[in-house]
Amino acid sequence: MTSASALAHPNIAFIKYWGNRDDSLRLPANGSISMNLDGLYTRTRVTWRQEPGAAEDSLSLNGAPIHGKALQRVSEFLDIVRQAARMNLRAEVVSEANFPSGTGIASSASAFAALALAASRAAGLDLDEASLSRLARRGSGSACRSIPAGFVEWFAADSDLDSVARSIAAPDHWQLADVIAVISTEHKSTGSTEGHAAAASSPLQAARLEGAPRRLEICRCAILERDFPSLAEIVEADSNLMHAIMQTCSTPLFYWQPATLEVMRLIRQARAEGLPACYTIDAGPNVHVICELGAVDEVLRLLGYLPGILDLRVARAGGAAHLVQVE
Numbered sequence: 001m002t003s004a005s006a007l008a009h010p011n012i013a014f015i016k017y018w019g020n021r022d023d024s025l026r027l028p029a030n031g032s033i034s035m036n037l038d039g040l041y042t043r044t045r046v047t048w049r050q051e052p053g054a055a056e057d058s059l060s061l062n063g064a065p066i067h068g069k070a071l072q073r074v075s076e077f078l079d080i081v082r083q084a085a086r087m088n089l090r091a092e093v094v095s096e097a098n099f100p101s102g103t104g105i106a107s108s109a110s111a112f113a114a115l116a117l118a119a120s121r122a123a124g125l126d127l128d129e130a131s132l133s134r135l136a137r138r139g140s141g142s143a144c145r146s147i148p149a150g151f152v153e154w155f156a157a158d159s160d161l162d163s164v165a166r167s168i169a170a171p172d173h174w175q176l177a178d179v180i181a182v183i184s185t186e187h188k189s190t191g192s193t194e195g196h197a198a199a200a201s202s203p204l205q206a207a208r209l210e211g212a213p214r215r216l217e218i219c220r221c222a223i224l225e226r227d228f229p230s231l232a233e234i235v236e237a238d239s240n241l242m243h244a245i246m247q248t249c250s251t252p253l254f255y256w257q258p259a260t261l262e263v264m265r266l267i268r269q270a271r272a273e274g275l276p277a278c279y280t281i282d283a284g285p286n287v288h289v290i291c292e293l294g295a296v297d298e299v300l301r302l303l304g305y306l307p308g309i310l311d312l313r314v315a316r317a318g319g320a321a322h323l324v325q326v327e
């Protein structure tokens with residue numbers, strides 16, 4: 001077996017991962033909880049090249065060849081697969097994503113989840129869900145949460161072995177949606193990896209980490225009990241905390257734009273008036289409005305009036321990463 005294609009969805013974190021206890025192994029400083037995003041995906045085909053002349057891995061994204069740092073990150077990840085499969089072939093990686101990358105819609109999550117599955121399977125490895133999640137984590141932390149289905153928790157653990165993600169509830173457990181207000185599609189200047197490394201320099205990070213188990217518990221219970229008011233409160237609090245860390249680390253990171261703040265204000269006001277919706281923001285200016293499915297039309301209507309929004313995407317809870325083809 002030398003070639004396999006896999007598809008994975010990005011995920012939106014309800015309780016965020018920000019900072020590692022081990023940067024090189026991507027062991028997170030705190031646990032996190034997310035929802036996979038149906039409808040958005042990365043689809044990746046990996047072919048291990050048998051011909052002797054292949055000296056380097058190759059990567060293309062949406063038809064364009066990729067070199068430099070992004071290729072190097074993929075190659076280093078493929079080294080882990082080569083080591084596990086005890087082989088030394090180079091790979092051709094062909095990837096397509098149907099959403100913009102580098103803007104706070106976690107493209108690295110679906111990218112490394114799809115790559116972990118396609119590369120390992122094409123190398124003849126048949127990994128179970130926990131092992132795949134562990135592998136995907138090495139490429140991008142949040143990618144481990146795109147392996148299992150639906151609502152997913154990634155455990156903070158001291159060891160590589162134990163730091164994996166598991167499903168808390170299936171996608172159809174709760175009819176939630178993420179209305180993504182795309183405010184910019186430009187590649188962000190400081191990526192998550194550098195951000196994680198700087199997190200400990202914020203004087204607020206220790207307090208954030210101390211409260212993480214409590215926030216995880218509230219979020220997990222809110223999901224299991226389909227308790228939207230509790231979910232909304234903890235999701236917004238956790239997003240605000242992560243952005244407070246970003247804004248107070250040694251080289252402060254400000255990801256918000258004026259339109260980001262406008263969406264935050266509008267959604268808080270609408271929730272006070274009874275709309276089951278809340279906001280959360282990753283490492284970019286885009287706002288994810290998490291709402292009950294029945295509230296999607298109203299959220300779209302409200303956001304439709306705001307200037308500065310380039311696009312609105314709606315995603316429901318998505319399934320697990322899966323193979324689409326093996327040859």
Ligand code: DP6
Pocket residue numbers: 012013015016017018026032106108109139140141142143192193194196281282283
């Ligand atoms: C803000 O998983 O993208 O989206 O491991 O360096 O690839 P790397 O970081 P990444 O960090 C995600 C940060 C976040 C919050 C989250 O998804 O939990």
